Amino acid sequence: MSGYANLPVPSPESGLNNYLQEIRRFPLLDPQEEYMLAKRWVADQDRESAHKLVTSHLRLAAKIANGYRGYGLPAAEIISEANVGLMQAVKRFDPDKGFRLATYAMWWIRASVQEYILRSWSLVKLGTTSAQKKLFFNLRKAKARIGVLEDGEMRPENVKRIARDLGVGENDVISMNQRLSGGDASLNARIGNDDGSTVEWQDWIADDDADHAAKFEQQDELDYRKSLLGEAMGILNEREKKILTQRRLDEPPVTLDEIGRQLKISRERVRQIEVRIMEKLADRIRELDQEKA
Numbered sequence: 001m002s003g004y005a006n007l008p009v010p011s012p013e014s015g016l017n018n019y020l021q022e023i024r025r026f027p028l029l030d031p032q033e034e035y036m037l038a039k040r041w042v043a044d045q046d047r048e049s050a051h052k053l054v055t056s057h058l059r060l061a062a063k064i065a066n067g068y069r070g071y072g073l074p075a076a077e078i079i080s081e082a083n084v085g086l087m088q089a090v091k092r093f094d095p096d097k098g099f100r101l102a103t104y105a106m107w108w109i110r111a112s113v114q115e116y117i118l119r120s121w122s123l124v125k126l127g128t129t130s131a132q133k134k135l136f137f138n139l140r141k142a143k144a145r146i147g148v149l150e151d152g153e154m155r156p157e158n159v160k161r162i163a164r165d166l167g168v169g170e171n172d173v174i175s176m177n178q179r180l181s182g183g184d185a186s187l188n189a190r191i192g193n194d195d196g197s198t199v200e201w202q203d204w205i206a207d208d209d210a211d212h213a214a215k216f217e218q219q220d221e222l223d224y225r226k227s228l229l230g231e232a233m234g235i236l237n238e239r240e241k242k243i244l245t246q247r248r249l250d251e252p253p254v255t256l257d258e259i260g261r262q263l264k265i266s267r268e269r270v271r272q273i274e275v276r277i278m279e280k281l282a283d284r285i286r287e288l289d290q291e292k293a
Contacts, residue, residue: 009054009083012076019079023058031100038095053090053101054083060102061086064109073120074252078113085112120248135168135176142166143177153177232284239263240277247274 012019029037029052040049061082068078089105097104142162143154154162154177163170236244246254256267256274263270 009051010058012079016076016079019076020062023055023062026055026058029053029056034101035095038090038093038101041090042093042095050090053093054087057086057090057102057105058083060105061109064106065113068113068117073117077253078116081112081116082109085109088112135166135172138166139173139176228285228288229281231288232281235280235284236277240273240280243270243273244277 010019010022034053034056037049037053040046041053062079065075065078065082069075085108086105089101089108092108093101093104095101139162142165143158145165146158146161154174159170159173159177163173166173233241233244243259246259247256256270259270260267
């Protein structure tokens with residue numbers, strides 16, 4: 001959204017604790033104020049109005065992002081993707097449709113996060129068998145159903161039960177559990193409340209929303225998309241491939257600041273290149289998809 005891209009919006013890359021504290025300072029909007037801001041954005045492309053719409057919903061984006069914390073990807077990256085979806089929602093929001101921005105935005109936020117997860121895992125991390133895909137999208141739910149809530153190794157009887165319930169091999173359950181248990185330690189970071197107490201940030205913005213895993217179960221074409229992605233990467237130059245690898249494949253991902261120092265360019269320029277890389281890949285994947293149709 002170039003209309004307000006240069007207005008200051010907090011970034012989780014600067015530190016998750018600070019970010020979560022900072023976004024709490026942005027006021028929520030009542031329906032009339034939200035409507036008027038959205039009308040000004042639609043009619044006049046007013047940057048300040050769009051900025052207020054975005055910042056007032058950053059807590060919603062963080063809450064939804066938290067619901068995807070079980071996929072072993074950095075929390076800051078997931079929140080950043082959620083914010084991208086939020087900005088797209090604000091860009092397309094029509095206040096005259098009669099519903100609140102939050103109702104509309106949650107679909108864009110989830111779609112952005114889901115695409116990021118599928119893109120990240122399909123590149124190098126997710127196996128190609130149907131059993132592995134089924135486990136990836138259902139293991140944490142299966143563990144919760146039988147009362148196995150902690151990460152780490154599971155007892156043999158629990159492994160056997162989950163394997164039986166999901167119709168997969170016990171070794172597959174053990175292997176996928178090891179992958180998904182490696183999550184982001186910053187999810188357990190302590191944050192201070194106004195009363196001086198502390199909580200873990202995932203509890204502070206706990207997501208009680210509907211099960212997300214069911215949406216992923218429909219991604220049967222993941223193998224095909226993975227092959228398209230491999231072909232599409234052929235259009236990238238060496239610098240773009242390096243940035244893609246460091247930002248999307250390395251664990252942990254390299255920060256924008258560090259890549260900027262390596263390439264002797266600004267942090268913002270790295271971010272712009274990364275966005276352009278993903279746009280180029282998406283365009284090429286669509287072309288390949290049409291060619292193969």
